[in-house]
Amino acid sequence: MKWLNEEDIQHIATGAAVLGTGGGGDPYIGKMLALSSIKQYGPVKMITVEELEEDHFVLPVSGMGSPSVLVEKIPSFDQLKAPLEAYEEAVGKKVDVVMPIEIGGVNSLIPVAVAAMKGIPILDGDAMGRAFPEAQMVTFHLDGLKPELVTLGDEKSNVVSIKPADGIWSEKISRQITIVMGGSSIVCDYGISGKQAKESVIPDTLTLAQQIGALLTNERTAKVHPIVQMLEKLNGHKLFKGKAIQIERKIQGGFTRGRATFEGSDENKESTCQLFFQNEHLLAEVNGKPVAITPDLIAVLDEETGMPITTEGLKYGARVVVVAFPAHEKWRTAIGIETAGPKYFKYDYDYVPLETLVKEADQ
Amino acid sequence: MKWLNEEDIQHIATGAAVLGTGGGGDPYIGKMLALSSIKQYGPVKMITVEELEEDHFVLPVSGMGSPSVLVEKIPSFDQLKAPLEAYEEAVGKKVDVVMPIEIGGVNSLIPVAVAAMKGIPILDGDAMGRAFPEAQMVTFHLDGLKPELVTLGDEKSNVVSIKPADGIWSEKISRQITIVMGGSSIVCDYGISGKQAKESVIPDTLTLAQQIGALLTNERTAKVHPIVQMLEKLNGHKLFKGKAIQIERKIQGGFTRGRATFEGSDENKESTCQLFFQNEHLLAEVNGKPVAITPDLIAVLDEETGMPITTEGLKYGARVVVVAFPAHEKWRTAIGIETAGPKYFKYDYDYVPLETLVKEADQ
Known part of the structure; x- marks a missing residue:
């Protein structure tokens, strides 16, 4: 309490x-x-x-x-x-x-x-x-x-x-x-x-959210970059670093649906990342290949500060790091994937856990 | 009871x-x-x-x-x-x-x-x-x-x-x-x-509906045509006699909306009648002029039997008499007309009582 x-x-x-x-x-x-x-x-x-x-x-x-x-x-x-x-x-x-x-x-x-x-x-x-x-x-x-x-x-x-x-x-x-x-x-x-x-x-x-917020707020005094701290805390993976070059959004069926496209920088130079969202980011592709799939969590963070950028707040030119975190085990069951997996949202992929996708991409 | x-x-x-x-x-x-x-x-x-x-x-x-x-x-x-x-x-x-x-x-x-x-x-x-x-x-x-x-x-x-x-x-x-x-x-x-x-x-x-139903059902034995009886009973007016030549219907916003067009016969030869409906008939025009306007009641009856033909049941070729009856006095007040009059349904007419429209048409 x-x-x-x-x-x-x-x-x-x-x-x-x-x-x-x-x-x-x-x-x-x-x-x-x-x-x-x-x-x-x-x-x-x-x-x-x-x-x-x-x-x-x-x-x-x-x-x-x-x-x-x-x-x-x-x-x-x-x-x-x-x-x-x-x-x-x-x-x-x-x-x-x-x-x-x-x-x-x-x-x-x-x-x-x-x-x-x-x-x-x-x-x-x-x-x-x-x-x-x-x-x-x-x-x-x-x-x-x-x-x-x-x-x-x-x-x-x-x-x-x-x-x-x-x-x-x-x-x-x-x-x-x-x-x-x-x-x-x-x-x-x-x-x-x-x-x-x-x-x-x-x-x-809520405590988890509060701790993430605290580490982001304290970033100026921290020795380790808050994105790194966050990835450690949530067992996350960095997927992409780049700049938002196109954001398409429409209000449809009571949701904000759309797609954001990023052009890579540094280690992702020459690459392109696309995020597909329905209120939440649900699918991340790099060069047309899936790198994170719902129910795993995809987030867009400000490259400098690590502060989250919402699907609403994302603007052309934003310099970002795209990260992903494994979903809670309840979501990785058959019924979890049926309920909130890629097929439900009409993305033509089978669910593959984030860790596997990351491992495949590294090879 | x-x-x-x-x-x-x-x-x-x-x-x-x-x-x-x-x-x-x-x-x-x-x-x-x-x-x-x-x-x-x-x-x-x-x-x-x-x-x-x-x-x-x-x-x-x-x-x-x-x-x-x-x-x-x-x-x-x-x-x-x-x-x-x-x-x-x-x-x-x-x-x-x-x-x-x-x-x-x-x-x-x-x-x-x-x-x-x-x-x-x-x-x-x-x-x-x-x-x-x-x-x-x-x-x-x-x-x-x-x-x-x-x-x-x-x-x-x-x-x-x-x-x-x-x-x-x-x-x-x-x-x-x-x-x-x-x-x-x-x-x-x-x-x-x-x-x-x-x-x-x-x-x-309900008793009124029952009485109308009874006179329609007994038409074969009646000396006076049931349409004539009905017009008397409800202070109604015959607006048009003719044949359905076009019916446009669409399901829109939870309603059946549309328009029915009739080509005149007998005393209405050379004339055309159009009914506009949203579930119910709401406006009747003859040769482009309004002859009955909501909240007054417009009905389509089978020419032979006087049986009502619903907006759903109306078919190409049906031989009909279009009739109208004055609305209950509660509907002919300012709030009645505001609530269910022509402007509410986006018809570009002011409400004119059926009796007045009929008198004008006769002159």
Whole structure:
């Protein structure tokens, strides 16, 4: 258990943008929401998965939609808490602990803002161990849990509750509602017991984000470059160094989809790298060959500072290092790959673990 | 109070297709659902608006979406009752009386099927006095009531509850959900007290549909042509006699939209009539001039038998009489015209009452 201070929240915002480069356009929207909510409602306690009681009622809160829209349409406090309150009303009990559904951009800090408002703790853990773009891409789904209830709200005070047939319908229906709500919404789904959370939640991921943020923030005083530190900490691999020469983005089906192309420099001179994204980077190719494939995590870092560059924030001319980290073991199972692997996103590759791809490329 | 028998239901199905020519593609889907539900669950009692008690809880049930889809995707009993049960659960009380939201095609008889299933009466009245294509086009809206709660269900067992910001958002959100549900859904909205129903409901419209159905069914023995009888009964006007020569239809935004063109015969020889529809016929032009404009009711009848031809059922070569009937006085107010008049549907006319247009055409 620890109380989150302003520095922790700053670090989480920074670190979360490495683990989820799509979530929130500007990762600092989440920071702003969390800090202003704490200022208005009081401090937030973060508890570990071990500290959960088995009969706790744990509820994830997150933003859904295109990050490109969220930047323009910042949620109000009322909107942030309405889906949680609709969930409580529908199930007839109070939420004991909120949690992030994913670690990434704004979605690691929206639940901090809600925790402050409701005076309850936030769980140190999430259901992705990173960020993924679709609602069913959660460890709860991998563990066979159904989203029995989903609640959504928007800034116009529309609130919608869904009892979906299954996780795929949950995603389809809530995505359409998010689109009609103007492209972004606040969502609660997978309300679970502390017991279930202990089985399914990927633990300590807010702390991980906070540590990554801390090492990036301290880079000026560090002897080892923060990118190197980060690769060590997360067992990651450097894939490419270069300059962004083309970024194509469109808002489609409630997502920001697109492709970024980089021209190599130094050891990657004469090479080209392409990243394909749907909110999150999902596939990295160098010279037309895959070098990292979803569910493994791909991130774009500023060459100088190591600071993460979101899919929204990436601009022509940016000098970057593209890195990748192995996904949590839950994602490397058959159902994990079926749920969030390349075929699901219609990329014509079989999933090959990052380590294998890197080894092949070295030979 | 009366118990609905099989003949009543046949007549309602037929008559309702005059008052709402879009609702349900084949108006007999409603009949089939009502009759099979009564067979399985028992008879249905119809009560008048006067017989309602002030503290009764009255709930409309209807089908939403494109009639073209409903024909292909007939709802199950479970789907028909799920939105009502979700509504009961959300408000914490049992429904005493169901009612049709509109008189038209399938939507006058879906509530009969649900009434049989739940063993409760159906109200003889509706919230349109005809059929309109959008959810906010109801007398409740004209009387300033908000749809506090909307519930929707589909055949895959998805159930969605909406607390909309207002009637327009109710329509927008439920329309999108209906589209993602595959193009049609079952909906409950505007759950009201008996007291409110007495103020807002247009009374006796199921009986009206039944009487129209009866006179159409008895046409072979009648001395006066059923079209003439119907025009008298509803203060209607014959607009055009001719043959369908072109029908354009597309499923768009969750509606069937299109245009039907007729070439005149007999007294209309050398003339052309065009009907513009969005599920319902909304505008009739003869030789490019408007002769009937929404919210007044436009219907297409078989020249021989007077039987209504739905927007779905209209085929090339059909020999028809186009008729129109004045809307209920609630629709001819400023808010009525704003809600369901020509400008709302983007037709570039001011609303002119049917009687005036007919008088002008005669001069």
